[in-house]
Amino acid sequence: MISIIKTCFRGIYSCHWNSDNTRQKRSCCWFSFLSFVSILALSWMYVCFIAFNDHTDVNEHAFKKLEKWVDWYMIVMVISAMLATYCFLLLIFGLLHFAIREPLNLHWLHKVFLVLGLLTDTIGIAGFSKEWIEEWQTVYMSFQATAPFLHLGALVALTLISWLVFKSYHTSACKVFIMMTFLVVSTAVFLCPLAICSPCITSNLPPKPSLVGHRGAPMLAPENTMMSFRKSMECGVVAFETDVQISKDMKPFLMHDNGEKYLLRTTDVKKKFPGRDNSMHTNFTLEELKMLNAGEWFLRTDPFHSVSSLSEEEKREANNQTVPSLSELLVMAKKHNVSLIFDLKNENNSTGFHNSNSFYTTETIIKSGISPDKIWWLPREYRHNVRNISPGFKQVYNVVDEMNADGGSFLNMKYSSLSTRNISELRGKNVSVNLWVVNERWLFSLLWCSGASSVTTNACHIFKNMSKPDWHLEPKKYMGIWISADVISLLLMFGMFIWQRRKNHVSRQKEERGFPLLDR
Known part of the structure; x- marks a missing residue:
């Protein structure tokens, strides 16, 4: 069963249905490129969804130029969502490859799509900045509404990925670099609520506009x-x-x-x-x-x-x-x-x-x-x-x-x-x-x-049917949620670190005794 799963993962990611350990250095570079494009695509999709408030401005402006009504903004949103979904799923398969110790040999067709995706997102961001620069202020405002939820999402992602980091730490020669990088990122995520300033974190909610x-x-x-x-x-x-x-x-x-x-x-x-x-x-x-x-x-x-x-x-x-x-x-x-x-x-x-x-x-x-x-x-x-x-x-x-x-x-x-x-x-x-x-x-x-x-x-x-904002928290309640989430994440990561350490210790003992390591 495990062999079948490995074959499926390998086939989707690389179209190599048989194990291939060649060109690992270049493959790791492509995985880094995939990670960068995925982050860029998700960020661009976020910008498109936030700017949707003003999408009619884009369509009306396009009508003046073309004299034909087309919902151009919706087309951009659909393309952005498809590209972000594709990159994210490909990234997940890459992480699974890493977890099961399969080679990261990305198929050439995926490489072409990723390069096209990078060009598409770059052109979109450049056009956005040139023709609609004032909308960046809307994106900035959005963080006051979404930052608390983005923080919780970052905590979940950090916790999930920590087991891969700890796995690399116990088997890598660059232990200090890996751990220091992870600690810096973790500290930033844990403490980022100190920089979150949202008017919806208040004890005095104003009347409805x-x-x-x-x-x-x-x-x-x-x-x-x-x-x-x-x-x-x-x-x-x-x-x-x-x-x-x-x-x-x-x-x-x-x-x-x-x-x-x-x-x-x-x-x-x-x-x-x-x-x-x-x-x-x-x-x-x-x-x-x-x-x-x-x-x-x-x-x-x-x-x-x-x-x-x-x-x-x-x-x-x-x-x-x-x-x-x-x-x-x-x-x-x-x-x-x-x-x-x-x-x-x-x-x-x-x-x-x-x-x-x-x-x-x-x-x-x-x-x-x-x-x-x-x-x-x-x-x-x-x-x-x-x-x-x-x-x-x-x-x-x-x-x-x-x-x-x-x-x-x-x-x-x-x-x-x-x-x-x-x-x-x-x-x-x-x-x-x-x-x-x-x-x-x-x-x-x-x-x-x-x-x-x-x-x-x-x-x-x-x-007219909204009786209260979509979310509103008193400062003390938000602080309780923030601290609780950080503590739970920290405990889970500490547990995974100990588990990976113990697992690595057992693997070394087996290796010393001459037992084959089936998972390698």
């Missing part, structure tokens, strides 16, 4: 449509987040994409107005915009892989959505007492306040009769002009220094722009902090523990 619907509820309905805002309202959002542009006839309408081809991604402009799909926002009247279908694209592309969760009635409703005006959304917000925050597109193209998006938007808001305190005014351009016309608007800032200079108390920033400590300090100064765009549970939990006032999200239907 309020929810702001990003373009409505784009996972449940086409973005920036009345159906989408209604769906977000059902999630209990305190505010709608949207994007306002001005039509040819100077009427504010809701659309995120701007500039040339701004209607291409989310409407059927090619079908309704052939040859005008390259036009700017100023080339369409509101009546013409109302003729466009703003929902069919959502059912066709399924950008969040959520269409299957909709009923047939909801799918029909989504398919009949049009481009809404700002007035329509103000009526809904006023009726249901929901606030409104928005970006103004193409504002830099205006030639003065009375010709600006700010002016027409402010005029439309005042005419709607909505309570001024329900408007969270975010745009920086013409802020003081707007304040003179409607002093009741809540002024929202995206720069801390600008807010302080203006005497404000409301920040709206990207979630990675502020450290968790900064968020806590601002809340301590009674500053409201809204963070965008938060879509993953781990990130929402982290910002909850940090004290964020509210978050802008695509996933309001997920967060």
